[in-house]
Ligand SMILES: [Zn+2]
């Protein structure tokens with residue numbers, strides 16, 4: 376009987392480990408850390424992971440001087456007020472976000488949302504609702520979820536605001552990775568629709584994405600929302616910094 380009980384306990388623990396993985400490892404590089412509850416990342420990752428220093432006041436990308444707008448934001452009309460990205464999409468942060476986006480590491484949504492929350496809470500943003508960048512049904516089927524939606528739902532809990540699905544991706548866009556800003560914007564045009572205009576009339580929204588690069592996707596979403604909403608703020612867990620401002 377004792378053997379049986381210990382077997383059950385083992386199976387039970389294994390089950391708990393799978394369902395609630397023991398959080399003792401750095402959420403970026405997986406190395407063992409001491410006080411996960413205080414800080415879920417290791418000292419080495421902390422050195423490069425956070426988006427600090429001179430950044431574009433509109434899109435949060437790295438720039439040379441403080442308090443300036445990057446060339447990308449200067450040359451394209453922005454439909455959002457400001458974009459907030461706490462992490463740099465680099466090294467282990469990048470791998471960790473890729474597992475969150477494509478390899479079912481959904482449990483990271485909680486940690487990432489907390490990092491976003493900590494990054495923007497002092498800004499004292501006033502907004503009514505949270506919404507997110509939509510995924511096409513084919514991508515949702517492949518992944519099993521929309522990562523931006525998971526982040527938005529966690530943020531809704533932290534900010535104590537309602538989260539609504541307001542945009543729908545009606546056609547699949549080509550991979551955005553190797554396209555420049557104009558190609559991305561063109562690629563996105565007409566690929567999304569607004570599903571609930573009445574709800575957002577005169578409201579301020581926080582639009583959530585997973586990673587931003589040129590802001591083309593977030594900007595297209597903001598454009599649609601802005602037809603009815605008063606203001607749009609954008610947030611994504613990580614910033615894929617533009618290599619040179621002229622590039623986009
Ligand atoms: Zn680490």
Ligand SMILES: [Zn+2]
Pocket residue numbers: 431432433434435436444445446447448449
């Ligand atoms: Zn910018």
